[in-house]
Amino acid sequence: MKIAIHHRKGSFSERWIAYCEKNAIDYKVVNAFDSDIIQQVKDCDAFMWHHHHGHFKDVIAAKKILFSLEQAGIKVFPDFNTGWHFDDKVAQKYLLEAIDAPLVPSYVFYDKKEAMTWAQQTSYPKVFKLKGGAGATNVKLVKNKKDAEKLINQAFGKGFSQFDRLNNLKEKCSKYKNGKESLLGVAKGVGRLVVSSDFDRQQAPERGYIYFQDFIPNEGFDIRVVVIENKAVALKRVTRKNDFRASGSGNLVFENEHIDKRYIKIAFDLSEKLKTSSLAIDLIHSKQDAIYVVEISYGFPMLNFLDCASGYWDNMLNWHQSYFNLQEWIIGSSLKDIKDRD
CATH class of the missing domain: 3.30.470.20 (ATP-grasp fold, B domain)
Structure with a gap:
């Protein structure tokens, strides 16, 4: 048995490699972005890749490579059932509704007029989300119809950046006050107000749809x-x-x-x-x-x-x-x- 592992510092791959070495399991480290990656892993029984939503190359390549290898009979992680909906909240809406999961009531619109009609009739507050992003990035509380209409206009206009620079700085400042972020981290957040990240420059704006969930009052x-x-x-x-x-x-x-x-x-x-x-x-x-x-x-x-x-x-x-x-x-x-x- 032989396993191929795409290695990224700070990812699951560090522990996978340690596990293989501890248990004398045959493995090789590969670069998933090599043009001949399919050929490289053909002599392996499995291919494992902890791909990340915040790495643009991962976003555009990981699912294509993993699911192609799965079709060829190679065990992959994450496999299709596990990973096809990753970092796509709209896909998750459809999936969870299809299996009757107790999903927070969710709404997606691909037409501006329909979205506006809904916004005028629904109750508030609502929660706005982009389909991608983790750690509560790209998530906003929509308090009233005016807020919803503003977001709808932007969704069907210039769109939304995947990286919210101002929110990023606010998060870093908040964590700094709680001792969970360094002063250097806050300084980097200030810098991001001026200089965008590589991911932000490469990722196209999110537009052409809008997604909301009900706000569920809870215990915090x-x-x-x-x-x-x-x-x-x-x-x-x-x-x-x-x-x-x-x-x-x-x-x-x-x-x-x-x-x-x-x-x-x-x-x-x-x-x-x-x-x-x-x-x-x-x-x-x-x-x-x-x-x-x-x-x-x-x-x-x-x-x-x-x-x-x-x-x-x-x-x-x-x-x-x-x-x-x-x-x-x-x-x-x-x-x-x-x-x-x-």
């Missing part, structure tokens, strides 16, 4: 659950001060086995229906005691779960007090699938 946090194979871990993310967004806040609480099991059950149910090998789900609890799915992903920050490495749930909702390594779970599950297939 969301729950992130990650399901890999038959195991799940979870953490609570508290909203920013004077803000409604929890994703990317950095305010993490690890309640481990004390987290409401309903979140875990929903996560396992969705993972089974979607046939994913890695599923990260963001959920919120309304003040009416209902749990809603906000969005999903195949990936998650490398360091999020280091502080809660004390246990996990199995798919029967039993708690296991045990150390874990999510990236090892991913590669271990991929190896098991290859053995089962052979």
